[in-house]
Amino acid sequence: MRGVVPFLKDAWRLAVPYFRSEERLMARLLLGVIIAMNLAMVGMSVIFNYWNREFFNALQDKDWGAFVDLLLTYRHTDSGLMPGFVGIVVVFTVMSIYRTWLTQLLQIRWRAWITGRFLDDWLADRAYYRISLAPDHAGVGTDNPDQRIAEDLRDFVQITLVLSLDLLSNVVTLVSFLGILWSLSGPLRVLGVNIPGYMVWVAIVYAGLGTWIAHMIGRPLASLNFRQQRVEADFRYALVRLRENVEGVALLGGEREENHGLRHRFGAIIGNFRALMNKAKQLNAMIACYGRIAGIFPLVVAAPRYFFGTLPLGGLTQTANAFGEVQGALSWFIDVYSWSSTNHVNLPAWRATVERLATFQRALAAARAHAGDGVRVVTSDRPDIAFDNVTLALPSGARLIEHADLRLAAGETTVLSGRSGSGKSTLFRALAGIWPYGSGTIARPSGRVFFLPQRPYIPLGDLRHVVTYPEAPGNFDRSAIEQALRDAGLGRLVSQLDTDENWALRLSGGEQQRLALARALLAKPDWLFLDEATASLDPEAEVDLYHILRDRLPHVTIVSIAHRESVAKLHARHVVFDRNVDAGAPGRLAEAAPVA
DSSP states (O other), X not given: OOOHHXXXXXXXXXXXXXXXXXXXXXXXXXXXXXXXXHHHHHHHHHHHHHHHHHHHHHHHHTOHHXXXXXXXXXXXXXXXXXXXXXXXXXXXXXXXXXXXXXXXXXXXXXXXXHHXXXXXXXXXXXXXXXXXXXXXXXXXXXXXXXXXIXXXXXXXXXXXXXXXXXXXXXXXXXXXXHHHHHHHHOXXXXXTEEETTHHHHHHHHHHHHHHHHHHHHHTTXXXXXXXXXXXXXXXXXXXHXXXXXXXXXXXXXXXXXXXXXXXXHHXXXXXXXXXXXXXXXXXXXXXXXXXXXXXHHHHHHHHHHHHTTSSOHHHHHHHHHHHHHHHHHHTHHHHHHOOBTTBOOSHHHHHHHHHHHHHHHHHXXXXXXXXXXXXXXXXXXXXXXXXXXXXXXOTTSOEEEXXXXXXXXXXXXXXXEEOTTSSHHHHHHHHHTOOXXXXXXXXXXXXXXXXXXXXXXXXXXXXXXXXHTTSOGXXXXXXXXXXXXXXXXXXXXXXXXXXXXXXXXXXXXXXXXXXXXXXXXXXOOSEEEEESTTTTSOHHHHHHHHHHHHHHOTXXXXXXXXXXXXXXXXXXXXXXXXXXXXXXXXXEEEEEOOOO
């Protein structure tokens, strides 16, 4: 964990932009009203403090009329016009209800805005892709971005609002009741020295000592909370991975290994949670003792004046109440340090959340700052694709090729082959403009370029959305979508276009590749790159689909990564990615004779 000052700067940088955004007028208005209501409720507490004195004095004096007036209506007292208990409760209840409602309104508006901002930063310049290539094994910036956006942002907004408003209320309470407690406590003579407002000094010493002890005990909780959030997210991610790959696990009989892996990750949750429990036990024991003593402590300190007759019963209860308010305000730090499995609005949880969001934000900023690094893809007036002095590397720094030059002519089908792991797919990523490691330039003509990876992405939603992705379903006529499915050999799914299912699980690997080809038929690109995009199909179906592509898209230039000779024969040109994978040395792009 970083120091307090850098942490507070991170919290400020996360919180302030919303109140300076396009929603600043509404945000500031809501915050201002909520603050005003908090201050008004502190004022109600001051009124109740004086009401408490008058009410107990009426009890001591056996004044029935004052007793009834102070309960039901109002009464003129030495302190001024004193409202009845019923009126105070009604006003306090109404203010409490609307303060909570307005706080929740500000919370959801703030969360919506900051979530949108983080989503934009995560997806912009393919930052999400870059940080996934070089994962941070320390888990301080890039792990589990889904949790950071979905849960950490929610917790940050909620805890920030609750803690900041609570701190403000406690500061105002402290200022409001200090004067009352000072005037009520009177002087205390110690060793011949008069100490004015001695109850104030007692409250400060008591709260200061408790705060120091709470900090010393609870200091490790922030780091433990940070780790708890991480291991919880890791376990949830492992469960999602199993759910998305149930068929592969079932076919391999990997249940025992999956069970072992899941239990190992869950064990990390249990181990860290036990550490949290042990530290929280010490802290909560101190806080419980501190709170219990605080309930009786002011009465004990003020009791001598009551027994000597210099303080009436109402004055004693008012003094005890004022002491409790001052001591409670001074003990804010202790209260927000407490931790339990059900209480997430506390200082350690807030600090851990701020740390996770701040490190994630810095990781995104770093990824976006390097968005122009690597192989540059530029648009040229030439009809072909040209590699100029291209070097491709891995995140580890190992180089796949160096200073390569290559021309892909428009209208000329090209097949790229090579050993598994040589770097063929990385070459396609560089062509797509998404690979950030390397140098050189790739010039592409204007026009639509479409890439089909070996494992297609199947988004959530109905089948119509799945087929037209990444375009919106409304961009295509239903008849065009149906025809694309039939051409890809998925005619049986035409009647299910409006069905919303988990299509990634329902469709086989071959069917998913057929669906990806249907997307290409709909997109009608000028250049189509296939990274073993038909490898899950039988050879005859694979060849048939290539013929369908050429028939339906006669002007498309196809560049394929393929290993089967039946597919390679369908291409006029053959390029080999010649690299010794075991040696780890850079390879080269070599021309080979077309497959006969």
